[in-house]
Amino acid sequence: MSFSLSRREWLRASGLLTAGLTVGQLEPSSAATPDELTQASFVDEFEFVSPPEMPKLRARLLANENPLGIAPSAKEAIIKAADSGNRYAFSEFGQLKQLIATDEGVGPETIMMSPGSSDILMAAADYYAKGGGTILTSAMTYDDLLSRAEKFGAKIVALPMKKDYTFDLEAIKAKLTPDVKLVYIVNPNNPTGTILPTAELEAFCREVSPKVPVFIDEAYIDFYEPAERPKLGKLVAEGKNVILARTFSKIHGFAGLRLGYAIAPPDVLKALKPYTNGEFAVSITTLMAGIASYKDKEWQNHCRAENAKARAYTTKALTDMGYDVIPSSANFILFPIRMKSKTFSNQMFANGIGIQGREFDGQPFCRVSVGTMDEMAMFIDSFKKVVG
Template structure:
């Protein structure tokens, strides 16, 4: 595929970055209540966090409308993407997904010997569910959906996606990565988690890294049928990977919904501001439902990235359809102003 490669950014010295807008991190988090909970629990660091894990699992189960045996905690959702790939593709097979999309699971699957069957997004950047359903064959061990999608920021219609997941999960598990779900105004309406409660073989991944502002603290969870969770816990991971401070932080974050609402609102404001500024320069931005946005640029990708990093602004450049695209994460309002100023200077 020519799509979805990003130009490496690691040659640049991050210490000089004044606006770090390259990793879809939340500039406001973690919440003050999370910081307090973590500080208070440092002294518990001599004990394993099994009790705290149970508390968090029970809270998540209640919120998602499933029993606790449908929940698996993990250090970030990356671990879920990886471990699901290990179990599903240890004997090869193929994985169906959109292109471009978030490549973590497909990369792991391919390293294990599986084949990636990409399916281009539709003209309005939704998953092409019809094409993806057709692409599923007897060798397909998993379908990966990212909704809202990274790196496009676009959303696939929830009603259509629900029908797709219901049907396709009769043949193969459907993994729905909902890392950016909480940036939607009504996240619960777009989540596929209800299908798990209905007994469908759908695997949902969620993370505290994005709207909760806890990327460096490494907490995420999976909602799936108990037998799916068992397929992972019995083969490729223990319950020992979680840290008591982060568990207590996640518990505190779940008890602080007003922080989530304020992050969502500030994110929306910054997105509107940035969209307005960049669109007024004549760029076509894919309508974003997330904490980042992407648009094609009119200069060579590496030179653009160097110019931006030299101006202290970290962004990512993706090659999509053989053209360079700028993906910029939403920072604070001040950081977005720095981004816009640098963008004007570099592209002038």
Template sequence: MANSINRRNWIKTSAFMAGSVTFFSGALNKLSAMPMKVKNVFTSTDLVTDEQVILQAPGVMKARLSANENPFGPSPAAKKAMTEAMETCYQYPFMKTRELMGKIAEFEGVKQNNILMDAGSSPLLHAAAMFYGKNGAEIITGDPSYNDLASSAANLGSKIIKVPLTADYKLDLDAMEAKVGPNTGLVYICNPNNPTATVVDTAKLKAFCERVSKKAVVFVDEAYIDYMPDPQASSVMSSVKAGQNIIVARTFSKLYGFAGLRCGYIIALPDTVKNLSGYATGMMSLAATTVAAAAVAYQEKEFLQDALKKTMASKEFLYALLKKEGYTYIPSSANFVMFPINMEGSKFSQEMNNRGVSIRTWKFNNKDWCRVSIGRMDEMQAFADAFKQLS
């Protein structure tokens, strides 16, 4: 893992290549002043990254189902806005960014000083890792869960406490709370969780946030919240508005189809936003085309519902396939499904690659698992054709 390509290194490299040294230098200066004790804590559940899988895949793929991307977006309106934004892309998109932040603030019922935007949620996760994981502080996370924040903190010398999931593959909030101590810097909750696509009870999560945030900041990553039947009801955004020490992360990379455009944000208390802004690349990393597209696409309900409907149809196709082939799976609340496989993970991944299909694999609970992203129906058929040859 020490030599693996990851989004964090890509972001830092891209920032320099884009001429963003001025805006990124503050974060790098703070990073350089911190002790660099590198640890490799993710040895079993996180064998490779999404990026590695894609980079190692054949040039021509029948189905790219390894990175939880939404192949149905962005919307026509977003594409039109990007095209029009090219005319003035020589200008910094200050006004458009403020317009987008205003829309987010109005919809969520917060103020703009509660919002910190960046080129996707990854640099915001990294900023939280730097700020809350410094001086060897503890970061508590699920196992398995999305590891971007935790692995960043580990590489900076933080102590990572991984808490196994429950028997039904959900984050164990009780066990995580029991691990909170005087040296805890942050508790990371990915809900819906990645890679299991499971969710925790909303009322229980809100109660957890209220209690734990009095001891340590709680970072709730809601990257996949838009795939829930009622995203607002499932969110802990109200915990921030209640003045709790909570950070809520959102991204346009999933249901909005902006994975390659890079746009994300966090909502938190103003002091938290101020603290993290010194470690994040910030809204100056957002391209004019991305901002214009996001401002148009934000809460574009008709398109989002259409993308969600197509995702559900492809997911039901996958469920039926797995049942027919005699496989169980974890019921999914996101745009990916995880199921145990009857082959060693790396071999299964390679065999699927050889058949033009990229997927992800994990190993936990003494089992090998496949995580397959939900694609277009033609991609799901390509997965089915390849999977039947191996099942």
């Protein structure tokens, strides 16, 4: 598992998760120098501390969040839903599921809501790792499900990616043995931002899912143009053993509000459910905001267009400087850099620009989330200063 990485891994590698720094705030401590950032001890990802007088990052480009915030319609829905805060949500889950089901061409019984897709990932890790076995995936992918499964006894086989930084589906197929419990694919992939050709992925799922469940983490799917988006829900509708994990954390800007869902055959959802905290873990305010945001296609189109614009600007600026930027279909960009990743991240951070640096196989990389145009201009400006 030397190449996979989670938010925690990225942050640790970047020297950002240290005493005085939190994921919640991710602001430099006035007391810590960039050098101390790499030396201080690692704290748990979600340990929240609030040291006084922490200067704010000028650009927080390290957690693939939506820099434009949540939709005004979602904000309005939260305020309205506050009046129902004394009631458990019942029919509201059905409303959102019905909206999603209609778009995806599946039945609402194939959808399970969750507070962020992490809960679905963790449930799958626990369920499929039970009793050992192997999980097949690619090197350089999102690590949360994998590291959890490993802790619970699964063996993780992370195969090399193709030269274009996409999952090598043929290599995965060649490694299918009776011991394999799950195939984990992230599309678009984090941290590479690459996508698999839809037809190839669909053919893979059709061939593999009768033998082994295929888990597709689609956290960044909303950054595809809707017309080009893979519609793998149809595989679930056909009863194929495919699990899709989705989140509102990205284009909807709900990273802090927490909303996600799984689309999978009902018997698979039934098996995963005991490993979750149940749908009631989603608050009525988040749920109502989710319904408003899901319906608000105009806001989603706006966020997608702004992301594409800032991503193109950043990609061009880096390419013009001679960097080989991996073409991204998501709201972050990965590219190899020419200085040590820790030194690089610390210097960027000292400039008030939060990014993530990491080494894969001895090669240092920068992963920068796509912020607003202003933030990306600040990133490029600081990048030029740091790399000299």
